[in-house]
Amino acid sequence: MSVLHIKCGNISKSLEITGEIPISKFLQKAGIPLDTRCSGNGTCGKCEVIVTKGSFLRDGKLFQAVEEKPLRAPSCKIFAGGDELDLTVPSSSCFDTGVRICDEFMLPEHRFAPPSGTTTLGAAVDIGTTTVAIVLVDMKTGEVISRASAPNHQISVADDVTSRISAASGGLEMLKELQSLIIESTINPLLHELCRKARRKVSEIERMTVSGNTVMCHIFLGLSPETIGVLPFKPLMNFYPETSAKSLKLSMSESGTVDTIPSISGYLGGDAVVGIYISRIMKSAKSALFIDLGTNAETVLCDSGKLFGCAAAAGPAFEGSGILCGSRAVAGAIERIHFDSSLDFNISTIENAPPSGICGSAIIDFLACGFRSGLINEMGRFNIELLKKKNRYYSFTTSTNRITHSCLLMDKKNAACEYPLMITEADIESALKAKAAVYAAIKTLLSSKGRRMEEISQLFLAGGFARYINIENAVSIGMLPECLIEKIVLLGNSSLGGAYLALTDSDARESFDSIVGKPETVSLNLIPDFETNFIDALMLPNFNKEEFPMTLKNLNARILQ
Numbered sequence: 028m029s030v031l032h033i034k035c036g037n038i039s040k041s042l043e044i045t046g047e048i049p050i051s052k053f054l055q056k057a058g059i060p061l062d063t064r065c066s067g068n069g070t071c072g073k074c075e076v077i078v079t080k081g082s083f084l085r086d087g088k089l090f091q092a093v094e095e096k097p098l099r100a101p102s103c104k105i106f107a108g109g110d111e112l113d114l115t116v117p118s119s120s121c122f123d124t125g126v127r128i129c130d131e132f133m134l135p136e137h138r139f140a141p142p143s144g145t146t147t148l149g150a151a152v153d154i155g156t157t158t159v160a161i162v163l164v165d166m167k168t169g170e171v172i173s174r175a176s177a178p179n180h181q182i183s184v185a186d187d188v189t190s191r192i193s194a195a196s197g198g199l200e201m202l203k204e205l206q207s208l209i210i211e212s213t214i215n216p217l218l219h220e221l222c223r224k225a226r227r228k229v230s231e232i233e234r235m236t237v238s239g240n241t242v243m244c245h246i247f248l249g250l251s252p253e254t255i256g257v258l259p260f261k262p263l264m265n266f267y268p269e270t271s272a273k274s275l276k277l278s279m280s281e282s283g284t285v286d287t288i289p290s291i292s293g294y295l296g297g298d299a300v301v302g303i304y305i306s307r308i309m310k311s312a313k314s315a316l317f318i319d320l321g322t323n324a325e326t327v328l329c330d331s332g333k334l335f336g337c338a339a340a341a342g343p344a345f346e347g348s349g350i351l352c353g354s355r356a357v358a359g360a361i362e363r364i365h366f367d368s369s370l371d372f373n374i375s376t377i378e379n380a381p382p383s384g385i386c387g388s389a390i391i392d393f394l395a396c397g398f399r400s401g402l403i404n405e406m407g408r409f410n411i412e413l414l415k416k417k418n419r420y421y422s423f424t425t426s427t428n429r430i431t432h433s434c435l436l437m438d439k440k441n442a443a444c445e446y447p448l449m450i451t452e453a454d455i456e457s458a459l460k461a462k463a464a465v466y467a468a469i470k471t472l473l474s475s476k477g478r479r480m481e482e483i484s485q486l487f488l489a490g491g492f493a494r495y496i497n498i499e500n501a502v503s504i505g506m507l508p509e510c511l512i513e514k515i516v517l518l519g520n521s522s523l524g525g526a527y528l529a530l531t532d533s534d535a536r537e538s539f540d541s542i543v544g545k546p547e548t549v550s551l552n553l554i555p556d557f558e559t560n561f562i563d564a565l566m567l568p569n570f571n572k573e574e575f576p577m578t579l580k581n582l583n584a585r586i587l588q
Contacts, residue, residue: 029107035116051102069104081112127356128176129491130160132524139169151526154239163221173224180212192256232279236529240296255293294338301525306487313484320493334546339468344461345387354384370417381443395500462506463564489521505568
């Protein structure tokens with residue numbers, strides 16, 4: 028037996044442990060709300076701890092930490108290697124429920140014509156992979172009387188869609204746990220919060236409409252998403268039966284019903300269906316694009332009235348996963364960064380709270396400003412000489428003895444966390460992969476249908492991430508096409524907007540059903556150009572410089588100044 032000494036914020040605990048079980052399990056047993064979003068597979072890096080004293084095993088190798096030279100390591104991958112082990116769990120490694128979530132949405136012209144029989148309250152729900160947003164609606168008037176949102180508690184055990192499929196495929200018990208996490212741990216508390224705000228009772232909620240990607244809707248209804256994860260990536264069903272709230276254990280009227288918006292395919296869900304409807308791309312006389320800018324980057328092209336859709340695994344890097352000091356959009360997360368070659372960082376945080384991490388919008392800003400200022404080259408590597416000259420260079424040795432080059436944003440004494448805030452070259456690499464997936468999906472989808480970027484009349488962007496990023500910076504790093512910057516329309520949370528329409532406009536709800544069979548699903552992995560386009564897009568802004576003439580013109584102008 029060994030003794031584990033834990034520090035986490037104001038919490039200090041000690042407990043006996045064995046060397047056969049990973050440290051993460053003991054931390055969870057001690058009540059630490061550890062962020063194990065990759066199901067403990069060691070791939071997300073979010074359960075990282077700082078070992079300050081003692082020895083531990085990782086991959087069969089013994090590591091020794093001392094107070095003068097602490098070591099960082101993912102707690103799910105390390106085991107006790109001696110009599111005592113002292114460690115600190117940083118706040119960034121804990122599951123945070125205070126995430127900023129977009130619950131605003133744009134709607135096309137519509138009429139208030141709810142299904143007959145619903146006269147009290149209705150709830151429109153957007154189930155995202157990362158977050159959940161709900162609006163409470165007065166079904167007599169269509170008025171939104173309260174709003175509430177929270178992280179999808181499934182992220183505490185599985186981060187992205189792929190890991191969610193893997194976890195849910197582990198047997199009925201795990202599927203039920205994931206269903207409980209979305210219903211009993213996420214949606215039900217939000218329903219109580221909504222009614223408390225509106226001074227109403229949850230028993231008055233007679234109807235719920237749900238929008239989300241195909242995997243989230245399957246798990247919500249207790250359906251296994253396993254078939255979505257293997258060829259030919261088909262869901263168990265595209266149209267979901269109306270379900271009783273009681274059977275799902277929802278905090279609603281005993282006779283309440285649940286209507287789930289249908290899905291197009293395994294990776295184009297109800298959120299894509301409502302995005303097509305709300306953006307009105309089918310009514311466009313010219314080619315138009317809709318993109319839900321998130322971990323799956325669902326993209327739909329409308330060309331001459333025909334729909335073509337695809338999804339690309341952009342991954343959760345822009346939600347802080349896999350980024351050393353990454354954070355979701357919580358109070359204290361750095362959301363904006365601006366700087367030039369002086370490397371004097373102008374930083375703003377969410378709610379103006381003390382800096383505690385770096386969220387996705389700031390990562391985009393850092394890449395854009397870094398590239399413009401000469402701090403980062405087109406391959407995503409730091410100008411080490413500039414970093415050292417401006418006293419911003421920081422390096423450390425990982426538990427695998429790898430030296431990491433980093434840019435120091437804020438030292439430990441000025442940060443509201445247990446370590447200095449920095450961005451590493453590995454972080455840049457993760458972010459470049461995410462932006463490359465988005466751009467490659469757009470380019471490949473268009474070229475596969477014989478279209479060029481310049482032919483697109485409008486680009487509709489949906490999702491909370493699109494709502495908060497600096498669009499100009501997203502273009503300058505090569506995430507979005509430069510030629511479309513003046514044609515971008517922000518829709519906000521179109522998935523939530525679609526759930527609202529399904530609740531209040533029966534004509535819109537019928538239209539959703541009619542859209543499902545129209546898009547042709549394009550499998551990017553079967554198109555050779557996708558890999559080429561992805562590799563090209565890993566550069567800043569892109570290997571094909573002619574696609575970003577203004578970005579490079581402005582860059583050259585700054586160099587000559």
